[in-house]
Amino acid sequence: MSSCDQPGLMPVETALERLFAMAEAAPINETERVSLADGEGRILAQSLIATLDLPPWANSAMDGYALRLADWTGEPLVISQRIQAGSAPLPLQPGTCARIFTGAPLPLGADTVEMQENTTLADDGRVAFSEPLKLGQNVRLQGQETRIGDEVLPVGTRMGPIELGLAASLGCADLLVRRRLRVAVLSTGDELVEPGQALGPGQIYNSNRRLLISWLHRLGCEAVDAGILPDDLQQTRAALAALADVDLILSTGGVSVGEADFLGVVLREEGELALWKLAIKPGKPLTCGHFRGVPVIGLPGNPASTLVTFALLARPYLLRRLGVQRVAPLGFKVPAGFVWSKPGARREYLRARLENGQVLPYPNQSSGVLRSAAWAEGFAEVLEGTTLAIGDSLRFIPLSEVLG
Amino acid sequence: MSSCDQPGLMPVETALERLFAMAEAAPINETERVSLADGEGRILAQSLIATLDLPPWANSAMDGYALRLADWTGEPLVISQRIQAGSAPLPLQPGTCARIFTGAPLPLGADTVEMQENTTLADDGRVAFSEPLKLGQNVRLQGQETRIGDEVLPVGTRMGPIELGLAASLGCADLLVRRRLRVAVLSTGDELVEPGQALGPGQIYNSNRRLLISWLHRLGCEAVDAGILPDDLQQTRAALAALADVDLILSTGGVSVGEADFLGVVLREEGELALWKLAIKPGKPLTCGHFRGVPVIGLPGNPASTLVTFALLARPYLLRRLGVQRVAPLGFKVPAGFVWSKPGARREYLRARLENGQVLPYPNQSSGVLRSAAWAEGFAEVLEGTTLAIGDSLRFIPLSEVLG
Numbered sequence: 001m002s003s004c005d006q007p008g009l010m011p012v013e014t015a016l017e018r019l020f021a022m023a024e025a026a027p028i029n030e031t032e033r034v035s036l037a038d039g040e041g042r043i044l045a046q047s048l049i050a051t052l053d054l055p056p057w058a059n060s061a062m063d064g065y066a067l068r069l070a071d072w073t074g075e076p077l078v079i080s081q082r083i084q085a086g087s088a089p090l091p092l093q094p095g096t097c098a099r100i101f102t103g104a105p106l107p108l109g110a111d112t113v114e115m116q117e118n119t120t121l122a123d124d125g126r127v128a129f130s131e132p133l134k135l136g137q138n139v140r141l142q143g144q145e146t147r148i149g150d151e152v153l154p155v156g157t158r159m160g161p162i163e164l165g166l167a168a169s170l171g172c173a174d175l176l177v178r179r180r181l182r183v184a185v186l187s188t189g190d191e192l193v194e195p196g197q198a199l200g201p202g203q204i205y206n207s208n209r210r211l212l213i214s215w216l217h218r219l220g221c222e223a224v225d226a227g228i229l230p231d232d233l234q235q236t237r238a239a240l241a242a243l244a245d246v247d248l249i250l251s252t253g254g255v256s257v258g259e260a261d262f263l264g265v266v267l268r269e270e271g272e273l274a275l276w277k278l279a280i281k282p283g284k285p286l287t288c289g290h291f292r293g294v295p296v297i298g299l300p301g302n303p304a305s306t307l308v309t310f311a312l313l314a315r316p317y318l319l320r321r322l323g324v325q326r327v328a329p330l331g332f333k334v335p336a337g338f339v340w341s342k343p344g345a346r347r348e349y350l351r352a353r354l355e356n357g358q359v360l361p362y363p364n365q366s367s368g369v370l371r372s373a374a375w376a377e378g379f380a381e382v383l384e385g386t387t388l389a390i391g392d393s394l395r396f397i398p399l400s401e402v403l404g
Numbered sequence: 405m406s407s408c409d410q411p412g413l414m415p416v417e418t419a420l421e422r423l424f425a426m427a428e429a430a431p432i433n434e435t436e437r438v439s440l441a442d443g444e445g446r447i448l449a450q451s452l453i454a455t456l457d458l459p460p461w462a463n464s465a466m467d468g469y470a471l472r473l474a475d476w477t478g479e480p481l482v483i484s485q486r487i488q489a490g491s492a493p494l495p496l497q498p499g500t501c502a503r504i505f506t507g508a509p510l511p512l513g514a515d516t517v518e519m520q521e522n523t524t525l526a527d528d529g530r531v532a533f534s535e536p537l538k539l540g541q542n543v544r545l546q547g548q549e550t551r552i553g554d555e556v557l558p559v560g561t562r563m564g565p566i567e568l569g570l571a572a573s574l575g576c577a578d579l580l581v582r583r584r585l586r587v588a589v590l591s592t593g594d595e596l597v598e599p600g601q602a603l604g605p606g607q608i609y610n611s612n613r614r615l616l617i618s619w620l621h622r623l624g625c626e627a628v629d630a631g632i633l634p635d636d637l638q639q640t641r642a643a644l645a646a647l648a649d650v651d652l653i654l655s656t657g658g659v660s661v662g663e664a665d666f667l668g669v670v671l672r673e674e675g676e677l678a679l680w681k682l683a684i685k686p687g688k689p690l691t692c693g694h695f696r697g698v699p700v701i702g703l704p705g706n707p708a709s710t711l712v713t714f715a716l717l718a719r720p721y722l723l724r725r726l727g728v729q730r731v732a733p734l735g736f737k738v739p740a741g742f743v744w745s746k747p748g749a750r751r752e753y754l755r756a757r758l759e760n761g762q763v764l765p766y767p768n769q770s771s772g773v774l775r776s777a778a779w780a781e782g783f784a785e786v787l788e789g790t791t792l793a794i795g796d797s798l799r800f801i802p803l804s805e806v807l808g
Contacts, residue, residue: 040621040622085595144768145775166773189489191507196577204460207569211568214443214444218565330804369570370570371458
């Protein structure tokens with residue numbers, strides 16, 4: 001326990017800074033090319049540069065009639081062609097208009113579109129315009145959204161549905177992305193039993209690996225289920241050695257707890273180990289180190305502690321290793337619907353809901369189970385050393401901001 | 405266009421109500437059993453009921469010493485056993501204490517734990533307690549988090565990392581879930597070309613199917629890429645008929661636009677069709693109908709319109725068909741960092757970011773491209789008929805709340 005006994009607690013910001021430094025010291029630089037269909041959740045390894053203008057040609061924003069405004073004297077115009085979306089129009093005959101539909105290319109020579117609702121089709125087939133016309137109205141100009149050469153998505157962008165749609169609109173069929181991060185997930189604790197097995201005396205079901213593996217998949221990582229670490233020095237060393245090809249070893253539970261700290265012993269022998277006492281609740285003990293050069297992060301083993309430390313520390317670390325710059329979740333100032341009378345030494349992340357515009361924490365904030373989190377919509381952040389009265393403002397982080 | 409010319413615009417709330425009614429008229433009732441590892445994103449078909457207490461037995465919240473408080477006279481106590489997590493302790497010998505570690509079961513007869521930091525180990529091996537002890541301190545009681553028989557997750561819960569972790573902590577190895585929703589995604593528009601192909605005159609790349617298929621996967625749906633609908637009545641009918649085994653046909657672009665409305669013709673002939681003019685921007689035209697009994701939703705084809713209408717209308721419809729009750733995204737009151745001087749007839753969803761705690765919209769809010777959305781962190785909701793000054797409050801919906 002000695003190296004855990006640092007004076008004072010480490011602020012969350014300090015821990016994040018150190019984790020970012022660790023992440024940036026071991027970036028994932030290998031790339032691969034994937035089709036857009038396989039691009040979901042991947043990280044761009046190079047900027048996406050527009051290779052065409054958007055729109056690629058001037059087009060109509062309405063169903064109506066295209067004309068050259070200078071040709072219009074106020075008299076009805078003859079319709080000289082009909083332009084559907086997807087067709088290639090002829091140049092506009094001077095002194096005429098063209099029937100045109102939304103998204104169809106403007107014919108050469110036309111500069112203005114009037115929507116059909118403001119026109120009248122006369123018996124002789126000519127079109128009368130009933131309202132004053134403005135040069136360029138209802139015309140989408142070539143390149144008004146994006147120009148050839150624009151950086152549309154920067155390197156390090158996480159590709160979700162929107163980004164994939166945008167890449168498709170530029171005609172990209174595939175993307176150069178960083179390879180997936182390989183993360184080994186293991187638990188420590190002789191009391192752990194896998195779901196589906198019978199529970200013996202003193203045993204509990206392991207839940208953290210299920211939580212973390214599912215979460216890692218959402219983050220686009222490859223998760224290696226490394227199981228429960230055996231309670232034996234030789235076997236612990238062998239189990240870690242078998243993980244040599246991963247980018248991170250993520251453990252939960254007990255490096256500093258108890259006296260049978262085989263993981264800690266192995267890390268001290270074959271790498272390095274720092275034990276941080278974080279000013280965070282739930283959470284507090286976090287292990288950072290290396291095993292034979294592979295980064296190791298050890299999260300506390302209580303489920304709610306695992307949840308909070310992964311959300312606020314491990315998740316940004318993982319994304320940063322892949323070169324993602326914006327890794328902080330959005331937070332929103334929301335009034336408290338509860339009283340907080342005892343200022344704490346640690347920053348608390350209460351599992352909470354919004355009700356009638358106010359933050360309400362789950363009644364039982366024990367770090368022992370995930371029930372509070374399953375009920376919650378987000379984390380209510382109570383800063384260290386503060387109290388709150390009803391209506392006081394605090395930061396609320398939606399779970400959706402950290403779960404994906 | 406005639407059936408589109410309803411008097412006035414349909415409020416978003418009305419459209420949602422109608423979509424929920426449609427969804428509840430065609431619920432997905434078929435179920436399947438999946439392992440927890442395959443449970444990500446699935447919807448519970450039956451409540452998850454606790455089949456054990458959590459914790460399953462009283463245990464220590466600290467590394468320290470367990471005792472029966474009534475046996476303690478203030479004198480040091482002999483250590484009669486040592487209890488690691490995962491072990492099965494003997495009953496506590498009267499007048500002694502037990503060395504105990506975090507998460508280890510409390511021995512029968514013990515009722516109190518003192519953390520090791522507040523104790524001293526004497527030379528004779530006895531433990532002196534330096535602080536006043538409180539009955540029950542540092543003890544987690546059996547069932548204090550969850551009791552056998554508690555409904556831990558209600559039917560209709562979407563299983564994410566937290567819910568899967570919670571199910572694991574209760575020993576569940578598999579779950580009864582609703583079968584996946586099968587959604588056919590198709591585009592209309594002769595101008596559309598698939599990414600990777602060459603762009604001819606008047607053509608643009610199709611982006612909506614990429615957006616929607618990726619999004620549907622995030623929502624746990626099975627997406628059938630039905631391609632681009634051919635510009636021909638017979639072929640349109642045949643293409644739709646080939647989709648008889650899907651739960652929803654989701655189209656984008658142009659049912660009401662132009663004159664070559666083959667999808668509209670087929671729906672009128674072989675089902676039903678309603679064209680809604682929504683009070684939403686971007687968005688406005690939405691098609692709802694059936695083809696031979698299969699529900700059809702037609703979203704507008706401009707990418708930002710597709711995005712907003714899927715996020716706010718189609719997504720809740722899909723989740724509700726699977727029995728999810730909480731389908732509304734979280735929104736937060738945030739001050740405007742921009743001026744809105746012209747009250748609109750439609751509710752606008754600006755693609756926007758938060759900067760210094762204020763909402764800033766992307767400068768170009770054209771519905772033509774997704775660039776604004778890729779830049780954005782959420783939708784800023786400007787209600788119909790309102791104006792905004794800097795600092796006025798408006799609702800902000802994080803994209804993370806609708807993208808998953």
